[in-house]
Amino acid sequence: MLKVRDIMTRDVFTLSPETNLRDAAGLLAEHHISGAPVVAGGKVVGVVSMTDLLDFQASTEPTPTERPDQVEWGAFADEAPEWEDENEPPATYFTELWADAGADVDERMSTIESPEWDLLGEHIVSEVMDRNLHRLSSDADVHQAASEMQRSGVHRVLVMDDDTLLGIVSTMDITRAVAENKLDVRRYVFDRRGGDEERRTQF
Numbered sequence: 001m002l003k004v005r006d007i008m009t010r011d012v013f014t015l016s017p018e019t020n021l022r023d024a025a026g027l028l029a030e031h032h033i034s035g036a037p038v039v040a041g042g043k044v045v046g047v048v049s050m051t052d053l054l055d056f057q058a059s060t061e062p063t064p065t066e067r068p069d070q071v072e073w074g075a076f077a078d079e080a081p082e083w084e085d086e087n088e089p090p091a092t093y094f095t096e097l098w099a100d101a102g103a104d105v106d107e108r109m110s111t112i113e114s115p116e117w118d119l120l121g122e123h124i125v126s127e128v129m130d131r132n133l134h135r136l137s138s139d140a141d142v143h144q145a146a147s148e149m150q151r152s153g154v155h156r157v158l159v160m161d162d163d164t165l166l167g168i169v170s171t172m173d174i175t176r177a178v179a180e181n182k183l184d185v186r187r188y189v190f191d192r193r194g195g196d197e198e199r200r201t202q203f
Contacts (some may be wrong), residue, residue, distance in 0.1 A: 008138075009173065021127075034048060035156055044133060135158075140159075155171045
């Protein structure tokens with residue numbers, strides 16, 4: 001029977017619980033992975049995935065409660081508006097009031113000083129990670145890993161002996177094993193009538 005140690009990824013990329021979510025997303029993308037264990041003091045304390053990051057962003061109010069650079073309306077009380085003889089102010093009035101009114105989206109997202117444009121940079125991995133570790137020993141067979149993923153609705157399980165992280169098995173590892181016919185199990189059954197040996201392959 002194929003064991004998880006036979007297909008697991010041994011060189012495991014990990015994240016710190018103190019890593020901000022923007023950096024975490026960038027690191028996961030850089031390593032072409034969708035999730036990683038979170039390690040603190042040599043101990044696995046959770047797992048974070050791209051789904052966790054997206055769920056967090058989707059469930060958080062994107063508009064800040066205050067805008068540090070915004071000028072209070074009262075500050076203009078001593079200034080006579082240039083458009084007082086008109087029904088509506090000219091467009092230039094608003095562009096002067098908010099200097100970033102014409103900024104492109106990518107420019108705004110790259111400006112990290114404002115919480116409005118850098119929500120992920122204001123929070124850390126420990127806030128969104130899954131603390132419930134889905135783990136198996138290195139002696140567990142691959143079918144157990146697949147069953148655990150299906151039962152828990154996760155895409156990876158940690159391979160650990162005691163508290164030592166040995167590797168990680170993902171749905172991609174199992175898919176690769178199936179594609180390479182590594183999960184074939186050969187059994188030999190004897191025909192009671194003639195004693196002839198039959199070979200059957202079970203997937």
